[in-house]
Amino acid sequence: MAPLLPARASRSRTFLRRAVIALAIGHGALHLIGVVKAIAPAAVPQLREPVGPPAAAAWSTAALLCVAGGVLLARRDPRWWAAAAAGALLSQGLVVVRWSDTWAATAPNAVLLLAAGCGWARDGRLGLRARFARRVEQVAPPADGRAVVDRDLAHLPLPVQRYLRRVGVVGAAHVHTMDARLRGQIRADAAKPWMPFTARQVNTFTAAPSRFFLLDATMAGVPVDVLHEYTGHAARMRGRLASVVPLFDARGRELTRSETVTLFNDMCVLAPATLVDAAVSWHTLDDRHVRATWSTGGEAITAELVFDADGDLVDFASDDRMRASADGRTFTRLPWSTPLSRFRGIRGLRLPTYGEARWRTPDGDLVYLEIEIVDVRYNVDHRAVVGAGGEITLKQPTVAH
Structure with missing residues (x-):
């Protein structure tokens, strides 16, 4: 592609x-x-x-x-x-x-x-990349090699069951960690130019989930680093121009709630096998629409999942995510959605490889993110292993799809 x-x-x-x-x-x-x-x-x-x-x-x-x-x-x-x-x-x-x-x-x-x-x-050690690396190198999946079987889906709504079977999670491993490579473009609003980027994201899906997202963007030819951290049921988002000049440093309850929505979106889109084990309250609206409420860390966020006639997840919408200001100090609650398309096989699963992120503003829909999924790996043991010669490698995946 x-x-x-x-x-x-x-x-x-x-x-x-x-x-x-x-x-x-x-x-x-x-x-x-x-x-x-x-x-x-x-x-x-x-x-x-x-x-x-x-x-x-x-x-x-x-x-x-x-x-x-x-x-x-x-x-x-x-x-x-x-x-x-x-x-x-x-x-x-x-x-x-x-x-x-x-x-x-x-x-x-x-x-x-x-x-x-x-x-x-x-x-260097104080850079956002070094912090991302330190976070990631501690990520290890539980020693659980169980595969998802058909009866594991029985408690889920029929549209979700159909979706997971179409994705191919039955017969694959239960997912505990995820490592994704992404690329795309992002902008602050419709009046701002697009900033192309590449990104790497590592998640854990446990009782205390985590999400580490490192974005390498370019603004007017100048590099921009952005690091999202969600850990310990708290979120922080920082951006630096040329890795030096602070652009924003956001944190607090509003950001944590917003990142909780994003983490649930990751589960539904990038790691759908996690829905088998997640603490989600489901409500079927019809054969193509399901409302989900996910609870974690004192937050309970709600989203609507939209499926097409074939069973693919084609949209995810939530009113619980907030749009941050340019300096990350204020937040505005707006309807948020992520239309999805271009489905293909990635490591044995059928996943969307293109998506958008949209805010529904008083002036109309704002597409502020276009993203392509390049690769996704699951249950990778990221703990660093230092060899006799000083080289650093990662442990092999506990389970590979």
Whole structure:
């Protein structure tokens, strides 16, 4: 299936990444001029002062550090920024010592330091990605390899039973954790431009469920990080521009209730096998409409599930979700829905691969999210295992669909 979006999101991020790689490697290579000056002084008349062995060693070290930063970034190693920053700082020290000959190198050093700072904010321990990784690496499913059998569906309304059978949950494992890869575009309102994104989401479905959602968006060519956390029956949502500038930091009862709706939507759409075990109160409206009330953590949220003639879930609607303001400080209750389409097989289950999220505003419906489901895995043990060489891997799935 073709991507939902043109490659503008990836193109923008790829361009920035390649520009930094080129700067780091190219700038590092230029430092070899100092080494050449030490070996053959007449070959580099641009450097008027002689370069002795200690200075040549410093020039070569700066070159190696800058080049290492570029190579590590090319290899997508999250530690690239440390080498690049060290190389730029050492380089600038050499510039200060030989200012009259090398002052022009201040500009690339400043740019490289800025990029390294953004890299540290993005991939360093205080970044949202690092927090997401720490959360996820503790996720492990219970040691339960039971498969869903037909009688497990007997307590569910007939439209839900038909849906779960059509999805293919009978014969598959009971679902306790979920790891999804997503992509799409999002906007604040109809007057704002779309921001393309990729995302990764990890959920647990237990008595105390959790949801960790990391979104990597692009706004006017600048990266935006957004992290949703729902754990301990409390939610928090943070966004940062270029991984550094805070955009919003939302939390509180309104957000928690809204994220509870989102978590139930995940269960219905991305992990429908969880409906077999969930504490849901069902009310059949007709053969294509069911009202569900899900209770968890002191919250009881209600949604209406809409099915088509074939039994596919084609919409999910709730009045219990709230629209956050741009700064995440205020919330407005609005009807919310997620129309679904483009069903296909993913890891043995029939799932929708395209969806929208809509607010019903006084001015009409606002589609603020278009999303494509790329992949979903279930019951993955995310606990990190550190090998003898220091490499980090994940345990194998307890149960694979």
